[in-house]
Amino acid sequence: MKKFTFAIMVLLISAASVFGQEMPLKVFISVDMEGLSGVVNGSDVSRNGKDYDYFRVIMAEETNAAIEGAIAAGATEIWVRDSHGAKNNLLPGMLHTKAKLLKGVIDTPKNMMEGIDETFDAVLFVGYHARAGTPNAILEHTSNGNVIDFSINGVSLPEAGYNALIAGLYNVPVVFLSGDKAVCDQVTGLFGDIETAAVKEAINDAAINLHPKIAQQKIYAGVVRALNNIDKYTPFKLSPPYTMVLKVRNEKELVAGVRKSGEGEFTFTSNDLLEVIDMFNKMK
Ligand SMILES: [Zn+2]
Structure with missing residues (x-):
């Protein structure tokens, strides 16, 4: 009888481990720089800035914290998209x-989400920043300094917002974001209750920062929690047709199909989200 019980237990344990190995968990991480712990000035994230080399190390360390959290939660494959500037900041x-690591510029609407498709199970955003015009936020902007506001179907979107919509096209939910407190609040307002790690809090254009090692522990723990509860998250979607309203400081020449709807304001509608984002990129 004892032997029989033991045999059943061995069978159950081996079945569980085989089952475990058969559960792929593919994770996509998009990494920006403005939301890293310690970053407060534009020069911190510009190649010719004095502290840039320091912050690209911090960028790698915060990314590794997310990777290690993903591995602890059972990730079987992890892609990292370098998403800042010329997309060549992370040292492989x-x-x-x-x-x-997916690095380098690719001229498609996916941009910071290049590589995402329906084979992924979850998206993590590391080092992200709030949208243009957000008060008490560090280096807040939307894509470039010319954009005042970008909305789709009346929803004003930070980069995390339209990148999440791109992931949503492939039914992949965003489950985690790190950055300053302002962007963390912004995305929980948009997507609902995802895991966030606020690594700094702005006081006007300055910030009170966590120590990088503490920030990395917070990122690790948040990613583990998010991926352990992956079933509670839903992809971020808006209903087509998608109508964008783009407000800019300096107008560019009208692209065919786009309507000038006000001073510095452009409107475009399509059932194809990537076409809308393509128009945003052309008019911004
Ligand atoms: Zn950036």
Whole structure:
């Protein structure tokens, strides 16, 4: 009888581990720089800035914290998209060996989400910042300094917002974001209760920052919690047709199909979200 019970237990345990190995968990991480712990000035995230080399190390360390959290939660494949500026900030050898790095500019609407498709199970945003015009936010902007506001179907979107919509096209939910407190509040307002790690809080254009190591612990813990509860998150979607309203400081020449709806304001409607984002990129 004892032997029989033991045999059943061995069978159950081996079945569980085989089952465990058969559960792929593919994670997409998009990493920006403005929302990293310690970053407060534009020069911190510009290649010719004096502290840029320091902050690209912080960028790799915060990314690794997210990667390690994903691995602890059972991730089987991890892609990292370098999403800042010319997309060549992350030093490949500094990343955890489990991750693959997508770097470099690709001229498509996906941009910061290049590589995402329906094979992924979850998206994580690291080092993100609030949308243009957000009070008490560090280096807040939407894509470039010319954009005053970008909305789709009346919803004003930060970069995290339209990047989440792109993931939503493939039914992939955003489950985690790190950045300053302002962007964390902004995305929980947009997507609902995702895990966030606020690594700094702005006081006007200055910020009170967590120590980088503490920020990384917070990112790790948030990612573990998010991926352990992956079933509670839903992809971020808006209903087509998608109508964008883009407000800019300096107008660009009208692209065919786009309507000038006010001073510095452009409107465009399509059932294809990527076409709308393409128009945003052309008119911004
Ligand atoms: Zn950036």
